[in-house]
Amino acid sequence: MAVKLAVAAGLLATLAGALVPPSGAVADERPIGSVPVVATLALGKTADWVVVGDGSIWVGSTGPEAVHRIDPRDNTRVASVPVPGEPCAGLATGFGAVWVPLCAHPNVLARIDTATLAVRLYPGVGPAASEGGITTSPDSVWLVTDAKGTLSRLDPATGRVRQRVAVPPGSFNPRYADGVVWVTRASGHEVTAVDAASGRVLGRVATGPGPRFLAAGEGLVYTLNQGDGTLTRIDARQRRAVATIALRTPGHGGDVALADGIVWTTMAGVPLTATAVEGDAVRRRWLGEGGDSLAVVDGSVWLTDYHRGTVARILVSALLGPPPAAAR
Numbered sequence: 001m002a003v004k005l006a007v008a009a010g011l012l013a014t015l016a017g018a019l020v021p022p023s024g025a026v027a028d029e030r031p032i033g034s035v036p037v038v039a040t041l042a043l044g045k046t047a048d049w050v051v052v053g054d055g056s057i058w059v060g061s062t063g064p065e066a067v068h069r070i071d072p073r074d075n076t077r078v079a080s081v082p083v084p085g086e087p088c089a090g091l092a093t094g095f096g097a098v099w100v101p102l103c104a105h106p107n108v109l110a111r112i113d114t115a116t117l118a119v120r121l122y123p124g125v126g127p128a129a130s131e132g133g134i135t136t137s138p139d140s141v142w143l144v145t146d147a148k149g150t151l152s153r154l155d156p157a158t159g160r161v162r163q164r165v166a167v168p169p170g171s172f173n174p175r176y177a178d179g180v181v182w183v184t185r186a187s188g189h190e191v192t193a194v195d196a197a198s199g200r201v202l203g204r205v206a207t208g209p210g211p212r213f214l215a216a217g218e219g220l221v222y223t224l225n226q227g228d229g230t231l232t233r234i235d236a237r238q239r240r241a242v243a244t245i246a247l248r249t250p251g252h253g254g255d256v257a258l259a260d261g262i263v264w265t266t267m268a269g270v271p272l273t274a275t276a277v278e279g280d281a282v283r284r285r286w287l288g289e290g291g292d293s294l295a296v297v298d299g300s301v302w303l304t305d306y307h308r309g310t311v312a313r314i315l316v317s318a319l320l321g322p323p324p325a326a327a328r
Helices: 009-014 316-320
Strands: 029-030 037-041 046-053 058-063 064-071 077-083 092-094 097-103 109-114 119-123 134-136 140-145 150-155 160-167 171-177 180-185 190-195 199-208 212-215 220-225 228-235 241-245 255-259 262-267 270-276 281-285 294-297 300-305 309-314
Touching: 037 160, 046 092, 046 294, 046 300, 046 309, 058 171, 058 300, 064 281, 092 134, 092 150, 092 316, 097 140, 109 262, 119 220, 134 171, 134 262, 140 171, 180 212, 190 212, 220 255, 255 294, 270 300, 281 316
Parallel strands: 029 281, 212 255
Antiparallel strands: 037 309, 046 058, 058 064, 064 077, 092 097, 097 109, 109 119, 134 140, 140 150, 150 160, 171 180, 180 190, 190 199, 212 220, 220 228, 228 241, 255 262, 262 270, 270 281, 294 300, 300 309
């Protein structure tokens, strides 16, 4: 059953108002070339989008158009799965699969079975735009499927649209956490919260300009704002923006991940920035070439170099030092 949910105009009143002025902390800056790398894998002409699932690291590429499976136990590529289009709008895992929005003719959603690596296509539910996103909740796959702001809720078994939720036009990137699907509006200054059980729009929260990529966890949501190079920190329970953090990394592309009390971001010219959740302090920036997408898991950052077509594994301890004894 597909139910069109309109967004009531009164929800605009839930926007969080003026954001906290950006913090002005100056980070320790180092060249990215000084960072010791555990392994670097060449994947294609370009490498973009990283996701963790089923004990593997999955990375998209062009030249070839494929999704690559990496075994983190020995840092080897164990499979390359061809797909009929460019992986252009994020990757997600869930329900025994990797979900891959493809920019093709027309756009389409691909499902890669993690056991067999078989590819199944779901026509008619492709991504609304490149640089979008996809996410999974306990019972659904969520993808914005048109520029009008249609957040489509898909049955993971069939790929059929179970529900359509109206979010603001120019919204492209959903992220699920703790019962809520958060959707950034890249053409605006806000993120929309959607109840993942009912599909009801819960409200909107103001962010910095041009929020696109986002991370969620630990009761927080972070948006990477392309318009001014800031992070917005949102209290997920109160659905309220509580901090704006100046990263000085505006521009196209980028990515953000949250792990173990650190927010990791990547952007052209600044391949890595580490920001502490506690105190909203930018701890360190690494300058130079590379970057564009990342994932953080088990004490490692997996960072793509889009233009070189590679993904590198870097230990968090090599970037920030060993964790405090109490956290080990």
